[in-house]
Amino acid sequence: MTSLPQIRIPATYMRGGTSKGVFFRLQDLPGSARVPGPARDALLLRVIGSPDPYGKQIDGMGGATSSTSKTVIVDRSQRPEHDVDYLFGQVAIDRPFVDWSGNCGNLSAAVGAFAIANGLVDPARVPENGTATVRIWQANIGKTIVAHVPVTGGQVQETGDFELDGVTFPAAEVQLEFLDPADEGDGDSGAMFPTGNLVDDLDVPGVGMLQATLINAGIPTIFINAADIGYTGTELQDAINNDTRALAMFEAIRAHGAVRMGLIADPGEAASRQHTPKVAFVAPPADYHASSGKQVRAGEIDLLVRALSMGKLHHAMMGTAAVAIGTAAAIPGTLVNQAAGGGERHTVRFGHPSGTLRVGAEACCHNGQWTVTKAIMSRSARILMEGWVRVPADAF
Structure with a gap:
């Protein structure tokens, strides 16, 4: 039986906060995966190495934990006062399932840096030295996140002395503002407290x-x-x-x-x-x-x-x-x-x-x-590897 060769897709492997994931520009995905649906899910499952009955994700980029079985798709935003759209996919480890129902706050810290490094933010908005303010539309939940990304010499500053418990090495601090974070447009009443009660x-x-x-x-x-x-x-x-x-x-x-x-x-x-x-x-x-x-x-x-x-x-x-x-x-x-x-x-x-x-x-x-x-918190993020991820051409 003749098998199809592997294809390669531009991708970046990043740590954001206490999570890791594979980041893609929407434009770099194969045509069938640029829109939501089975092809996109199948591609991301194969990239991460799921479903894996052994629970190890040996044949993929996943790390066999919920914190490391993650994918991100970023694109220039068409929304006023936003730089990029950010879509997060949580990949199940042992089942053929990608959950799009929520955001990843940890990987949110890496979106601004990824967007700047990949030319998705207007260069005029990136200072030579200082802090770049990246306005992110979180597409899973329909909310705005503002990332304050340190910049040195026109490039994202990734190294620094900010320490985050759960991450071994220090890095540069990225402050995140989650604007109007209550109510994800889901639930009975569409309110912060869907039952109307505090307890x-x-x-x-x-x-x-x-x-x-x-x-x-x-x-x-x-x-x-x-x-x-x-x-x-x-x-x-x-x-x-x-x-x-x-x-x-x-x-x-x-x-x-x-x-x-x-x-x-x-x-x-x-x-x-x-x-x-x-x-x-x-x-x-x-x-x-x-x-x-x-x-x-x-x-x-x-x-x-x-x-x-x-x-x-x-x-x-x-x-x-x-x-x-x-x-x-x-x-x-x-x-x-x-x-x-x-x-x-x-x-x-x-x-x-x-x-x-x-x-x-x-x-x-x-x-x-x-x-x-x-809501405001500080995280850190850095690129771990960049280039191409490879998957069998018949995987999606």
């Missing part, structure tokens, strides 16, 4: 009645109290990811929370929507050792947060979930705010498995309805 009673078969804050901000997220499910909030990955019963419990919570948020009609539909919503558990501050061995002191943080992504406890914190954390922390009465000690706050520093992260949010209440104008 709901969530009845999960096999688990029981739990208090939950259900919020659409950055990404739909279900927050629960760690103590209510037998945890302290200091857990690292192995404590959750090696426990099949725990993973099943969290998936049940996620599925039933998704129904309450109006994201799906039946819990059984959650399997086809792996990327959203997220589920996270919170607790008041406590001392613990991060996965690197670094000690995190209770006095250094406002609360503890652990979050699951694609069915596993995340090694650090998803950027979009950090937006949800910052937003919920700013609103008195949510479980996140209560874990942080209550009251009004504009910033919060939380402990996650790899260390700590600070995020700010500007929230206000009008006529009993909470709104948030922006």
